[in-house]
Amino acid sequence: MDQNHNSSTRDFSRPTGWFRVKRALHQARVAEARPIGLSLSTLVMLRWIAVAGQLLTVIIVSIAFEFPFALLPCLLATTALAISNLVLMASRPRRLSQRRASLVLGFDLLQLASLIGFTGGLQNPFALLLLAPVTVSATILSRRATLALTALAVGAATVLSFVHLPLPWETPLGVALPFVYRLGIWTAITMSLVFIATFVWTASEESRRLTDALSESDDALARERELSALGTLAAAAAHELGSPLATIAVVSQELMRTVPPNSPLYEDVALLKSQSDRCRDILVGLSSRPGAATGDPFEILPLSNLVEIASDEHVPDRITLDVQIDESCDGAEPLVPRTPEFLHGLGNFISNAGQFARSAVTVRLYWTKNDVWISIHDDGPGFSNAVLQTLGEPYLSTRAGQNGHMGLGVFIATTLLERIGAETVFRNRKGAEILIRWPRRVLEVQGDAL
Incomplete structure (x- = not known):
């Protein structure tokens, strides 16, 4: 479990210099060989739609409007896209790697740019279609591939603003737009490429990270359920x-x-x-083990007993663990169902506090007729102010990537406790403190349902 604390400890085991560069290159090659989330059949279908759209547009402009333009080069460009799609259909495996998908989208971008160059360059309203390959890349590919395609699209747009055939028009010489207007079109397309690529990639990456983190949370819950079943x-x-x-x-x-x-x-x-x-x-x-009395791993226990079970063996021997009941509690002690969500979530928080505590971890229980509170406090350096407001987000940790830490501990614990109606607050109070609150009726309803 990971918690974001200030730490001055330096990890001398981490690779530096040339070894770090070699590891980064190896990771990049592995990422390029990893299959993308878009299947080959879907990509082929999208490209056939592009072929049909380009061919239909060329035919309409040539026959319906009878505009003079470079018909043969346009047909050759469309034919090249169709042939490449046939080659792609015959390829294996059925899911493309990052590298192959990047090459396919790069080819599509250049093919589209050549078609636009034959029909007026950036003066052509269809120049906006340059955004399509970049948007697809930002959705399914890595940051490196998206940056490369964005740079390629900006370069293509720059070339098309100067090198292009006349725009198909009623007159043989076409129509010539003012330079300032063409510069405005180039600026709009370039800014759109950068903005859309950044925004779509960020949103997609956040969604992927959240999906992976939720999967990790479900795996942790499944492991806890298996232990209870055992x-x-x-x-x-x-x-x-x-x-x-x-x-x-x-x-x-x-x-x-x-x-x-x-x-x-x-x-x-x-x-x-x-x-x-x-x-x-x-x-x-x-x-004599938990669950033997009734044969039910989700038996109902007093809150203090359940907290002791959750905190068992979660702090190092050098750290003192003290479970206290506040003297101002109102009403009888809550009877809480022994759920994997409660045990694993609370155990993660206590384990994390034990890793950063200097000498002691205090777990304080407080309840009223309406609410149940659990406070977990350690005497360590406290949460980092830079990440205090974003604690609970996945892959967020000052130790991420060190000794197997993934930055998912706080997220998993928070997610599991939220599933049983908890609200979590993080704050610094002479160390790190985590406040967990449940509406008492929520816990009582869970207990009655068992």
């Missing part, structure tokens, strides 16, 4: 094996009494007796 299975096994094991113990005891010590069978009977006693001790240990 506890129930152990309790059931202890219950079912209790009766036959008791019979074996009684029979072995009787055999010990009847077989004389000098008999060759005495050692075997003694071994049988010792092993039955050992099995009994094992079953007693299984029966």
Whole structure:
């Protein structure tokens, strides 16, 4: 679990210099080989739509409007797009890598730019279509690929503003727009390329990060449920094996009494007796674990007992963990269902506090007739002011990428607790403090539903 604290500790194990550059290049190559989220069939279909649209436009301008323009070069450009799409259809695998998708979109951009160059350059209203490949790249490709395609589109727009054939018009020489107006079109297209690429890529990346973080949260919850299920299975096994094991113990005891010590069978009977006693001790240990009393891992417990279970073995031995009940509590202690969301979420917060505490972590419980509060406080350096307002967002940590930290701990804990109706507040108060609040009726409804 990750929490954003100020830290002056320097990690000398991190690679520096040339080794860091080599690792970055390797990661970039791995990312380029990774398949994108858009399937090959979808991309092929979009390109066929582009072929049909270009061919239809050329035919309408040539036959319906009878505008003079470079018909043959336009048809050749459209044919090139169709042929490339046929080649793409015959390729494998069915999902493109980052690199191949970038090359395909780069080809589409150049093909579209050549078609626009044959029909008036930036004076052509269809010049706005230069935004299409860049937008697709910003949606599905990496930042590096999107930046490259954006630069290619800006370069193409710059060339088209100076090098192009006349715009198809009623007159053979076409129409010539003023230079200032053409400069305005270039500026608008360039700014649109940069803005749309940045905005779409940022929004898509945020969505991808959130989806990945939610997946991590679901995996953590699934692991917690599996552990609870194992506890129930152990309790059931202890219950079912209790009766036959008791019979074996009684029979072995009787055999010990009847077989004389000098008999060759005495050692075997003694071994049988010792092993039955050992099995009994094992079953007693299984029966004493959480969930054994009722066979239900989601049994209802007093709040203080459940907090102690959640905090068990979550702080280092050098850190003192103190669970306190506020003296000003109003009403009876809440009875809370033992859910994986509660145990894993609260346990993550307590574990995180223990990692940054200097000597002590204090968990304070407070409840009224309407609300239930849990405060987790450590005496460490506190939350970093730079990220305090954004705590709870995925992949946010001052330790992200170090020793396996992904910056998902706070996000997972917050998400799990929110699923059971909690609200979380982070603040600095002579150290880091996390306040968790539930409407009491929410916890009571959950308990009644079990």
